[in-house]
Amino acid sequence: MDFDLSEPHQILRATVREFCEREVRPHAKRWDEEQRFPHEIIAGLAELGLLGIRIPEAYGGSGMDMLAYALCVEECARVDGSLALTVASHNGLGTGHVLRFGTEEQKQKYLSKACTGEWLAAWALTEPGSGSDSAGLKTTAVRQGDEWLINGTKMFITQGSVAGFCVVLARSNQGVPAQHGITAFIVETRTPGYSASKKLEKYGCRSSDTVEVSLENVRISDAQRLGNVDQGFLDTMRILDGGRISIAAMALGLGRGALGMAIRYARERQAFGKNLSEFQAIQWLLADGKTELDAAELLIHRAAWLADSGRGFTSEASMAKLYASEAATRVCNNAMQIHGGYGYTREFDVERHLRDVKLCEIGEGTSQVQRMVIAKHLIRE
Numbered sequence: 001m002d003f004d005l006s007e008p009h010q011i012l013r014a015t016v017r018e019f020c021e022r023e024v025r026p027h028a029k030r031w032d033e034e035q036r037f038p039h040e041i042i043a044g045l046a047e048l049g050l051l052g053i054r055i056p057e058a059y060g061g062s063g064m065d066m067l068a069y070a071l072c073v074e075e076c077a078r079v080d081g082s083l084a085l086t087v088a089s090h091n092g093l094g095t096g097h098v099l100r101f102g103t104e105e106q107k108q109k110y111l112s113k114a115c116t117g118e119w120l121a122a123w124a125l126t127e128p129g130s131g132s133d134s135a136g137l138k139t140t141a142v143r144q145g146d147e148w149l150i151n152g153t154k155m156f157i158t159q160g161s162v163a164g165f166c167v168v169l170a171r172s173n174q175g176v177p178a179q180h181g182i183t184a185f186i187v188e189t190r191t192p193g194y195s196a197s198k199k200l201e202k203y204g205c206r207s208s209d210t211v212e213v214s215l216e217n218v219r220i221s222d223a224q225r226l227g228n229v230d231q232g233f234l235d236t237m238r239i240l241d242g243g244r245i246s247i248a249a250m251a252l253g254l255g256r257g258a259l260g261m262a263i264r265y266a267r268e269r270q271a272f273g274k275n276l277s278e279f280q281a282i283q284w285l286l287a288d289g290k291t292e293l294d295a296a297e298l299l300i301h302r303a304a305w306l307a308d309s310g311r312g313f314t315s316e317a318s319m320a321k322l323y324a325s326e327a328a329t330r331v332c333n334n335a336m337q338i339h340g341g342y343g344y345t346r347e348f349d350v351e352r353h354l355r356d357v358k359l360c361e362i363g364e365g366t367s368q369v370q371r372m373v374i375a376k377h378l379i380r381e
């Protein structure tokens, strides 16, 4: 029961759910098997407002709040983790960075195209040698008059080969502590020197586009700089706060989808002359799963509420992501257990949910990194 949702949020949830059941569920398994980005769904996402969830209507977006963003991602994930990842990263990272720190000209130019799906957004922080230690990035941005020359390699970039623009974090100042010498840039992917060099074969979220991006003598004007020079890392941390709420919501949706499958299967499958659902051992797995996912939802809604009321939510977003991703991974694992041998086959969607949900413990900061963030806030307080 959505006890805390306003009527517009309830309508939004129902609308996205209906869209995903109709347009996504029939294809999600095939997209995963083909490991193919589903370009054909983009127009539908745009029409529904899912490519500009938080972008103001003035730029063509839906102008909704953080809670709405979490609900949209959760509903996509209930059916397809890959699609949820696309929606989360496009809205939270790529367009989110432009929305929060871009100039008026940048917003006019990039956000309107992002909302229609003409240009999907990517966001490139991680590198082959720096993930959790993200300030250790090596990509360089050297100022040459009114231009910047960018060189480096980015790893695990979602939408890296299908995006129209990519927000790139690069080291602009070698002479200061790592966190204080990073600048963000908007790089249009058609710019000479930008190339998506390697499509990664993944364990889960296989129809989401994840690539290695190479930046070789990418020359862009200072008008493409996003935010202040050398301040990009601090801005990045703010962007990740919101992103973590969406990854928590993705985990919640995947967990809820898997729990629903487990309940249906337990009601139908017979063993020892009874339905599985009559065995207490199975009932307890279901009860624990429901309890943990509802607890995760409360943490997600608290973090979203703090964000929507303009308060700090860094630690709360980390708690939501940490708990939701670990709880949902347990739930998906138990859902497969309830399906027995059949769950281990590709015939049932539960294995896809289990593969997809693992990413939520890794992307946008691993569980270990979330614990570091929470502990840092706790000790400082």
Ligand SMILES: Cc1cc2nc3c(=O)[nH]c(=O)nc-3n(C[C@H](O)[C@H](O)[C@H](O)COP(=O)(O)OP(=O)(O)OC[C@H]3O[C@@H](n4cnc5c(N)ncnc54)[C@H](O)[C@@H]3O)c2cc1C
Binding pocket: 089, 123, 124, 125, 126, 130, 131, 132, 133, 155, 156, 157, 158, 159, 202, 205, 210, 359, 362, 363, 364, 365, 366, 367, 368, 369
């Ligand atoms: C499918 C997918 C999509 C992604 N999309 C994007 C994207 O769009 N843009 C982007 O920039 N990045 C993206 N990433 C990158 C992602 O954010 C990183 O993979 C993640 O932050 C972890 O970094 P790493 O893989 O380098 O692991 P590492 O940092 O090498 O960590 C390896 C292990 O060591 C642990 N560890 C590291 N440091 C510590 C410590 N101090 N204490 C305790 N444990 C520690 C980690 O928790 C982890 O378990 C994506 C990744 C994946 C898999």
